Each structure stands twice: as structure tokens, then as C-alpha cells.
Amino acid sequence: MSSNHYILAHDLGTTGNKASLFDERGQPVASAFAGYETAHPRPGWAEQDATDWWRAVRDSTRELLSASTVAPGDIAVVSFSGMMNGALAVDAAGVPLRSAIIWADQRATAEAEFLAERCGFEQVYRRTGHRAGASYTAAKMLWIQRRQPELYARAHQFLQAKDYAAYKLSGIFATDYSDASGTDLFDLERRDWALDIIEAVGLDAQKLPPAYPSSTVIGKVTPQAAGETGLLAGTPLVIGGGDGACATVGAGSVCPGEAYNYVGSSSWIAVTAEQPLYDPQMRTFTFAHLDPVLYFPTGTMQCAGGSFDWLERLLRGEGDAPLYEELSAAAAGVEPGARGLLFLPYLIGERSPHWNPLARGAFVGLTMSHGRAEMARAVLEGVAFNLKMILDAFLEQGAEIEAMRLIGGGARSALWRQILADVYGLPILRPALLAEATALGAAIAGGVGVGLFPDFSVAHEIVQVEEAERPNPTDSQRYAALYSLFQQTYTVLEPIFEQLSRP
Secondary structure, three states: OOOOEEEEEEOOOEEEEEEEEOOOOOEEEEEEEEEEOOOOOOOOEEEOHHHHHHHHHHHHHHHHHHOOOHHHEEEEEEEEEEEEEEEEEOOOOOOOOOEEEEOOOOOOOHHHHHHHHHHHHHHHHHHHHEEEEEEOOOOOOHHHHHHHHHHHHHHHHOOOHHHHHHHHHOOOOOOOOOHOOOOOOEOOOOOOOOOHHHHHHHOOHOOEEEEEEEEOOOEEEEHHHHHHHHHOOOEEEEEOOEHHHHHHHHHOOOOOOOOEEEEEOEEEOOOOOOOOOEHHHHHHHEEEEOOOOOOEEEEEOOOOOOHHHHHHHHHHOOOOOOOHHHHHHHHOOOOOOOOOOOEEEEEEEOOOOOOEEOOOOOOHHHHHOOOHHHHHHHHHHHHHHHHHHHHHHHHOOOOOOOEEEEEEEHHHHHHHHHHHHHHHHHOEEEEEOOOOOOHHHHHHHHHHHHHOOOHHHHHHHOOOOOEOOOOOHHHHHHHHHHHHHHHHHHHHHHHHHHHOOOO
16 A cells, blocks of 8 residues: 555534544544634523634645645545534525534523424434433524524525535535434434434424435545645545544444543543443433444533533632642542542533433532542542443443543543542553544544545554553442442432522
């Protein structure tokens, strides 16, 4: 194989687009970033201008090509990852009709309730893999249809972020199974739009783009897009996937039973599976994997690293240097259990496992003898306990998980890795990622699409994994007792959270 086979992966995240070049072995070569803003016109609203997405894709591509020694003709394929659960209305010429409503937007609660009433809350979950919720595309489309009916009528397609970038480069409207599976409108097992659900709520299925496997070559870079980006006209374009699906492949989770835990500001656990996982309590949800025969059941918590960030900000004086290392070192000097202090990490409500926007954070058991060291340790443990509830939801449904891959900023903390190993009762594996998992997953989809890689199992060769921490039996036993107390504490406080939220 000649060395001029490079993969360009675009990852359209919440803060900007990262363009990454990979060689034919899946190794990162260069990257460039171009940012964009999120507007919050009202509380609970979150919007972005799709023309900013395209500017970021265009500028980062140009920067990447000018800064690297890779010529446009050396790029074998362009592929994509992007934030999921959005709604961008475009006309037949692909021109945005309004700002994109992004994943973080929560305005469409009444529309989500309407979807649940018309189709049945449990039925929606069993068909789409997800609860009827304001976070999903369906509710956002319904909001536009109800509040901006003329605009809805003019809309030709509703796209996700990466779908819009793919359209701008190729002139083709398309999405992939993974992004489609985050809409509340997609039949997870048939891998096609759920026409009966779409019809029942009065939406138009023609306004949803065709959904393809993630490694599908949907088109080629047009002469106009080539002129704007510096890419070669005719370069193949693979549709790629939603950021969660791309991160799953980039973490090396490509075989049934392989689980990973992303710990950043938020956190999630996902496990690759041959079938969707329908939890009777609906604590978890399921997306389509980049590999078209697989799925990845997922449970997401809202405030993981964000809880530690909050504590650090609280304890740091105005203008002082960050305290992260000092707090971690202090927490490491405290025995498991934080000397009888529990922390509930529900600072911005909670998704999995409680699905309670009214849940609140709490320290329980504070005494005069507790200081910042115990508080820091309790925060790390509280996040681990909530993640353990997500892990248990999978295990109760029959998922077989023998180890946990850990990615994200939280994976850098040896203390947090050990706490997670002890709470989960599982060995922790650290993938040696030289690039971000999402960009790598998009690149692998691109490589599979044009035949640079045989299939998604190549992720095992590209992502080298080392065992980091094993559970300490004594500490695991201590945590098992505290885990039960942690769950009881939430149950007792739940009605109080509700009362506190009343005006």
C-alpha cells in the first residue's frame, strides 16, 4: 500500500470543529481546530448557526492542508463525526432556514410529552431505544412545526451537524444509522425510519434524510467545495457517525461485551452488543453502532468531572492558581469512604439512572472534622457510585462485562481510576489514544468505507490497551456497603428535591 492514503476526519463538537488527518495505519498525522459559539436566547435554549459549522470545516481543512506535508491528492477519503440529537432545518438548496437547535436545548418538553401520549412512553422506548424526551430531534422538529409552521412547511430536510457538513462538501442529503438512532423517530432493529411514529405525531417522513450504514460512501467532494476547502474535487465522502458512536469505535469497543467509560465534564458507560438492550426501568438507552450489525447500549450522567470542577472553583480563591493536583493529592491521603462523607453528584439534575431533572447535589454526613481532602474524595466516590448504578443496569439485563476501558480527561487521574476499579469490581483498561476517540472512530469509518481497512475490528490493532488498575478486594468490600447507603440516600432525598424546586 502506498503512503499517500490519508483519511481526513471532521469532528463537529459543541465548541468547534476539529479536522484530523490519519495515515493508513490509523495513526494521527496532524490536526486543526476552528471554534464557534452557542447562543442561549432564553433559559434552557441552545442554538448554533450552521454557517459557522461550515466556516469551521472550511477553515480547519485549509489550515490542516497548509500546515502538513499531505497534498490534497493524497487524501483517500473525508469522514465525519458530530454532536447528536440536534435539528437543523434546511431548504431544498441546503440553505439553513433558522439556527440549529442543538443537543443541549431543553425547550421542547411539551412536545416530548405529546410524543409519549400519542405513541406510548414505553412503546417509543422499545422501538427507538430511547425515552421520549426534549433532548431528541423529534421533540425539536415538533416545536418548530408548532411555533414556526411556515418555516416547517418550507423545510426540505432536518439534518444533524455532520450531515450538514457532508451536504456542503458533496451536495448529497444523508444521515447514518447512529445519528438517526438519536432522533426518537428511528426503528432501532429494522434500521429505518419509524413511519408509524412519524405519522402518529404529524411529522413528515420526507423531511428526514435517507439513513445509511456509517461507512457508506455517499458522494464526492464537489468542484465548488474543493474551491472553498482546498480539497481535491472527486475525493470520496463517507457519512461517518454521531460522536457517541464514533467514540465507541475510537475506544476500541467493537466486539460484543467490550465496555468503555468516558469521564469528562459529563460521563457515560457504553457496551457494544449484538442486540438493543431494553431496560424494564428505562435507565439506559441504545444507539446504533458504526458497525451496521451492532448496537451500543449507553447510560449517561450529567455531572462527573463537572462535579470536581465545581468543588475546585468553590475552594480556590479569586485569582489563585488551579487546585486540581493539590485536591487530588489530598483526596489520595484519605481512606476509602471519605471518613463517612457521601456526595450526590446531581448538580444539574440527572439522566441515567434516575432521569430526574429535579435531582440536586448534596454532601451527607459532614462534620467539623471534614476538610477539603474528604470533600474531594467524596466527590470522586459519588461520581463512581452513580456510574456503578449505570453499570448494574447493564449487568442486570445480561450484559457480560469483564473489564472497563476508560477514556476522557478523568482517565488521567490514577486515584480516580483506582476508585472506579474498586467500585465496579472490574479491572480498568487504558487505551493508548494518540488522538481523540471521536476523531479516530470517524477515521476508521472512512477507512472501512473506501477499503483502507477490512472492517471495524481494525480498531483493536489501532487502539492499544494496557491494564491500568485492578480492584483491591478490601476496598471493594468497603465500597459495596457505601454503595447501598448512596442509593438509599438518593431515595430518601428525592421527595425533598421535588419540594425544593417549587417556587
